[in-house]
Amino acid sequence: MVDEVRIGVYICHCGKNIGGVISPKRVAEHVSRFPNVVVASDYLYMCSSPGQALIEEDIRKHNLNRVIVAACSPRMHEPTFQAAVARGGLNPYLLEMVNIREHATWVHEHEPEEAERKVIGLIRAAVERARHLYPLEVAKFPVVKSVLVIGGGIAGIRASLDLAKAGFKVYLVERKQSIGGRMAQLDKTFPTLDCSQCILTPMMVDVANHPNIELIAYSEVEEIDGRPGDFKVKIKMKPRYVDWDKCTGCGTCVEKCPWRVPSEFDEGLGYRKAIYFEFPQAIPRRPVIDPEHCLYLTKGICRVCERFCPVGAIMFEDKPRYVEVNVGAIIVATGYDLYDMTKLHEYGYGRYRNVITGMQLERLSSAGGPTGGRITTIEYERGRFKPGKTPKTVALILCAGSRDERHVRYCCRIGCMAALKHAYYIAHALPDSKIIICYTDIRAFGKGFEEFYQRIRSLPNVYFIRGRPMEIIENKDGSLTFDVYDSNINRMIRVTADLVVLETALVPPKGFEELRQKLKISCDPGGFGLELHPKLKPVETTVDGIYLAGFIQGPKDIPDTVAHAGAAAAAAASFLAKGYVESTPYLATVDEDICSGCALCVSVCPYDAISIVVKDGKRVAQVDSVKCKGCGACAGTCPSGAMQQHYFTDRQIMAEVAALAEGVVA
Amino acid sequence: MSGFEPKIVVFACNWCSYAGIDLAGTSRIEYPPNVSVVRVMCSSRVTPEMVLKALQRGADGVLITGCHPGDCHYITGNYNTLRRYYLLKRILNELGLGERVHLEWISASEGERFAKVAHEFVERIRKLGPLRIEEV
Ligand SMILES: Cc1cc2nc3c(=O)[nH]c(=O)nc-3n(C[C@H](O)[C@H](O)[C@H](O)COP(=O)(O)OP(=O)(O)OC[C@H]3O[C@@H](n4cnc5c(N)ncnc54)[C@H](O)[C@@H]3O)c2cc1C
Numbered sequence: 001m002v003d004e005v006r007i008g009v010y011i012c013h014c015g016k017n018i019g020g021v022i023s024p025k026r027v028a029e030h031v032s033r034f035p036n037v038v039v040a041s042d043y044l045y046m047c048s049s050p051g052q053a054l055i056e057e058d059i060r061k062h063n064l065n066r067v068i069v070a071a072c073s074p075r076m077h078e079p080t081f082q083a084a085v086a087r088g089g090l091n092p093y094l095l096e097m098v099n100i101r102e103h104a105t106w107v108h109e110h111e112p113e114e115a116e117r118k119v120i121g122l123i124r125a126a127v128e129r130a131r132h133l134y135p136l137e138v139a140k141f142p143v144v145k146s147v148l149v150i151g152g153g154i155a156g157i158r159a160s161l162d163l164a165k166a167g168f169k170v171y172l173v174e175r176k177q178s179i180g181g182r183m184a185q186l187d188k189t190f191p192t193l194d195c196s197q198c199i200l201t202p203m204m205v206d207v208a209n210h211p212n213i214e215l216i217a218y219s220e221v222e223e224i225d226g227r228p229g230d231f232k233v234k235i236k237m238k239p240r241y242v243d244w245d246k247c248t249g250c251g252t253c254v255e256k257c258p259w260r261v262p263s264e265f266d267e268g269l270g271y272r273k274a275i276y277f278e279f280p281q282a283i284p285r286r287p288v289i290d291p292e293h294c295l296y297l298t299k300g301i302c303r304v305c306e307r308f309c310p311v312g313a314i315m316f317e318d319k320p321r322y323v324e325v326n327v328g329a330i331i332v333a334t335g336y337d338l339y340d341m342t343k344l345h346e347y348g349y350g351r352y353r354n355v356i357t358g359m360q361l362e363r364l365s366s367a368g369g370p371t372g373g374r375i376t377t378i379e380y381e382r383g384r385f386k387p388g389k390t391p392k393t394v395a396l397i398l399c400a401g402s403r404d405e406r407h408v409r410y411c412c413r414i415g416c417m418a419a420l421k422h423a424y425y426i427a428h429a430l431p432d433s434k435i436i437i438c439y440t441d442i443r444a445f446g447k448g449f450e451e452f453y454q455r456i457r458s459l460p461n462v463y464f465i466r467g468r469p470m471e472i473i474e475n476k477d478g479s480l481t482f483d484v485y486d487s488n489i490n491r492m493i494r495v496t497a498d499l500v501v502l503e504t505a506l507v508p509p510k511g512f513e514e515l516r517q518k519l520k521i522s523c524d525p526g527g528f529g530l531e532l533h534p535k536l537k538p539v540e541t542t543v544d545g546i547y548l549a550g551f552i553q554g555p556k557d558i559p560d561t562v563a564h565a566g567a568a569a570a571a572a573a574s575f576l577a578k579g580y581v582e583s584t585p586y587l588a589t590v591d592e593d594i595c596s597g598c599a600l601c602v603s604v605c606p607y608d609a610i611s612i613v614v615k616d617g618k619r620v621a622q623v624d625s626v627k628c629k630g631c632g633a634c635a636g637t638c639p640s641g642a643m644q645q646h647y648f649t650d651r652q653i654m655a656e657v658a659a660l661a662e663g664v665v666a
Numbered sequence: 667m668s669g670f671e672p673k674i675v676v677f678a679c680n681w682c683s684y685a686g687i688d689l690a691g692t693s694r695i696e697y698p699p700n701v702s703v704v705r706v707m708c709s710s711r712v713t714p715e716m717v718l719k720a721l722q723r724g725a726d727g728v729l730i731t732g733c734h735p736g737d738c739h740y741i742t743g744n745y746n747t748l749r750r751y752y753l754l755k756r757i758l759n760e761l762g763l764g765e766r767v768h769l770e771w772i773s774a775s776e777g778e779r780f781a782k783v784a785h786e787f788v789e790r791i792r793k794l795g796p797l798r799i800e801e802v
Pocket of ligand 1: 154182183188189221334335362414506512550558
């Protein structure tokens, strides 16, 4: 660079976040003596409009050609200050941010002197690095105006409908035979007690009928390729053994199939056939054959469905099929699973027939469920569920696996309200019964929740015990006994109940870890998808164009899920509507004079973006700037330094590293 | 305490580790101020020269951090880091510097873990004492 390097350094107080620990003024004074620093100032909030204006004016006034902002994380405000620098007339990549909040004042609050020293050291390193910065350009790519929604629960349904109504093409992939998700299994919904199916199924029908939505049920995402704005997604359609184009959904096959299998939808309490719909209101109304239980596919006998199908739609030789869709954005709405209750050995789930989950109670209470809506104890006849007797006492145990170091640390955010609702189901259906709720805290935080809690609390036959039960013992008649210490009244209480309901911990769904890795998005300690910012970017992820919707971002009830899904759809819509995405400017670049064509870079590039070409009789590496995503692996591997990464060149990083290693020379 | 305060350079990938280190900040989890972070887009950008440069110019230890295997934002970048790290480590062991360079996977949600790793690494280097490159 021929021109003289003229750097402006700006130190933010961030109110007291930085200014309360170190003295930005003193730091500014100190760093103003560094070589090439023309001006150094501090300001209360650099990100505010006067703060940004200060930078813009200084660029003109002092003829600056580099800007350093020492403030929060670049992950927070780099774009803000890049824009300010650009308004000041400089290329935005002549900005360098120094993270003195997250990396210094917030973590060294009790060592203010050391923190200030560290801040000065970080700024010195930035000054050294900034000297080697140069202008960069970003390329623009068109976006494909369509969206993939993964998961067809209420979150995926809502997001799909919003986007479809806004005119975007939507591919909705659901791994089960039907969309609907967990909400379809619920009888009623707290706090208003709407019938779950009644409010859900019309939306399912809308999905089926909307011309912009292509529903790809009984399928899963196999591979994801491409870039934000232009993802190529390979979808695996599991073999259905039924030709869905020919099938009319008449259901004769299901009726005639002789084989009964425990129903997942009824949580193992009811039965479905080997050829089945997930539930009677399933969308799409096209059945599938379960290859693990179908008599023909397992033993080579039967073929009854084939015989009775009026349109000849059964095809036993079906194979998985793959389709590829091209989308600009992806919404992940894969919901949750119940935590495996057999891991809570002390409660005997799986060993004691009358210990059930809250979701099983939903099925018992539902008119479409295995008992036709009668709440009964659980009995088995020759291994098959049959409704038992009317329970006189039912115990509900909250936080089963939640808020528990041994299992799941976080709160499920559903259990308290679900338990109150379950108490209502039982009290309403069996007014003579006694209901005992063993809780840790009742968290009734949502709209209308406290009122609902008061309503249940005032029922004469509902008792509240503040405590977690100890071991449950099964009695000869199938009833259950346990002791629980009630911390409200400081007494041990012995409870005997005919039915015990566990309000289970809720966890990310099976297979989410693999899906997340395919998507390259991060997860939180509970394994749920990680949002880009816990307050301000609740649906965005670290990957542009990929959004989270509903429970998969963290526990949510239906109102929160729907709001979150709407936000995800809006974020995806604005991403697509803009029409283009900007590529990263941090691309790889080759110095052909130095490159020897050794091709080590070719072998480490994850995107096949580098090839070896012959130029003037010499083998050299060539970077495809459309494919390059700016990781710098090639530059990290290059033995000669011919391969570099813009904004992260060897010289830039080395200058920074050397300065940090030297530390603050007084 | 004797006067020795180790100087440690940390390399952190933008997507997982840098975000995790930010989270330690947002959650106000304290760790020793001896560590300073250099941001790269991917841990695979870090060259052996950068690590050696740090040690040569006065750092007492170098911590390289990246996404957990399988989580790399750039698919396989961290596997390159791992391979290169083992190679570098063999050379450093020959020079008696192996203990001073360490690789750790830190995810975007592991702020608490980063603070713990930083504590432990600073203590380890403190025990080793200052690095005097001319003695090597
Ligand atoms: C016992 C119980 C009672 C409840 N009662 C209430 C209530 O009364 N009121 C209330 O507001 N909330 C209630 N909830 C919470 C409610 O169930 C959730 O808020 C809601 O279901 C979340 O919707 P979702 O779409 O995010 O997830 P889900 O309903 O779990 O839907 C996710 C969908 O994604 C699919 N999927 C998963 N992985 C993949 C994959 N890899 N590929 C493709 N598809 C995939 C699933 O098959 C499913 O269809 C209750 C929860 C429980 C456990």
